Amino acid sequence: MEFSHRPVTDQSFENALAKARDGVRLSVADGVELLTTGTDTEGIDPRRKERVLEAADRRRAEVVGDEVTFVANLNNNVTTACNTGCLFCNFKDRSEQFRSDYQESHGGFTKTPAESRDIVADAVDRGIYEVCSVSGLHPALTLDDEHRELLERSDRGDLNYRSPGEYDVDPGTYCAQIRAMDVGGVHVHSMTPEEAYHARRGTDWSYEEVFRRLKAAGLDSVPGTAAEILVDEVREVICPGKIGTAEWLEAMEAAASVGLGTTATIMYGHVENEMHRVMHLKTSATCRTGPAPSRSSSPSPSSTRRRRCTSAAWSRAAPPPPRTS
Ligand code: SF4
Numbered sequence: 001m002e003f004s005h006r007p008v009t010d011q012s013f014e015n016a017l018a019k020a021r022d023g024v025r026l027s028v029a030d031g032v033e034l035l036t037t038g039t040d041t042e043g044i045d046p047r048r049k050e051r052v053l054e055a056a057d058r059r060r061a062e063v064v065g066d067e068v069t070f071v072a073n074l075n076n077n078v079t080t081a082c083n084t085g086c087l088f089c090n091f092k093d094r095s096e097q098f099r100s101d102y103q104e105s106h107g108g109f110t111k112t113p114a115e116s117r118d119i120v121a122d123a124v125d126r127g128i129y130e131v132c133s134v135s136g137l138h139p140a141l142t143l144d145d146e147h148r149e150l151l152e153r154s155d156r157g158d159l160n161y162r163s164p165g166e167y168d169v170d171p172g173t174y175c176a177q178i179r180a181m182d183v184g185g186v187h188v189h190s191m192t193p194e195e196a197y198h199a200r201r202g203t204d205w206s207y208e209e210v211f212r213r214l215k216a217a218g219l220d221s222v223p224g225t226a227a228e229i230l231v232d233e234v235r236e237v238i239c240p241g242k243i244g245t246a247e248w249l250e251a252m253e254a255a256a257s258v259g260l261g262t263t264a265t266i267m268y269g270h271v272e273n274e275m276h277r278v279m280h281l282k283t284s285a286t287c288r289t290g291p292a293p294s295r296s297s298s299p300s301p302s303s304t305r306r307r308r309c310t311s312a313a314w315s316r317a318a319p320p321p322p323r324t325s
Contacts, residue, residue: 007035093107226247
């Protein structure tokens with residue numbers, strides 16, 4: 001596939017490796033040299049690769065030590081209904097299939113807020129202290145009741161909205177789902193930039209306003225998924241229906257600005273090259289400059305498993321906040 005960004009640099013591998021060992025901030029060219037083990041030779045050099053891995057492991061030991069932490073987390077995804085059409089996604093089901101007048105059965109699901117609450121409450125009883133919820137962009141999902149009223153009154157036909165009454169199951173609103181999942185002091189991690197975009201469609205509300213309302217409903221942190229590769233020439237190939245890189249950043253910075261923690265993911269191993277990967281890392285790292293810095297980056301190799309942007313696994317370097325009950 002022909003891209004304008006190619007993994008070619010005028011940097012030297014040895015210089016990039018020395019900077020990495022010394023903890024000096026790397027440029028994009030440095031990162032490309034390390035990922036490719038030098039762009040002056042063909043393929044991956046196994047001895048150089050070992051040196052890169054050894055330098056990375058040493059930095060890891062210096063920065064975070066040997067302690068490994070984990071999060072007892074439940075994934076509670078609200079719906080598989082989505083018409084965005086990302087090429088890599090086999091999680092989605094066409095939203096038409098969820099309408100009451102659709103005759104054939106399908107394998108998708110939608111949960112009501114009450115169902116989400118029961119699922120999370122049961123998992124909290126069994127010891128989880130965090131719920132991650134990311135979903136397809138169901139046409140009936142709105143931010144809250146005010147948003148629903150605005151969309152009901154709108155005569156625009158391009159807002160990917162339909163009344164909940166047209167579907168077998170009403171997913172409620174994003175705020176209602178967040179309130180429902182906010183059970184027993186659990187940490188609620190939800191609302192990707194793509195979902196935040198869906199939650200403000202047809203309005204002039206800023207992302208700050210959207211995340212402020214979600215935070216008031218009980219949201220604690222925001223998954224920086226739907227990121228895939230944050231380079232538009234790659235997004236145009238694998239997920240042309242999604243927001244672009246600049247809007248993804250705008251949403252994440254808005255989340256941080258209202259005091260929500262954030263994460264960032266990368267989905268790689270498809271059409272992108274090493275230059276795209278390093279550009280992605282540089283772009284997602286800029287989110288860390290907000291008042292509520294990113295908690296982690298989570299790599300997600302592309303595979304044929306059931307996958308969507310928002311279901312990528314994620315992790316946090318720090319332990320979760322203590323349970324309050
Ligand atoms: S990756 Fe996400 S936004 Fe894209 S089609 Fe799948 S569920 Fe929808």
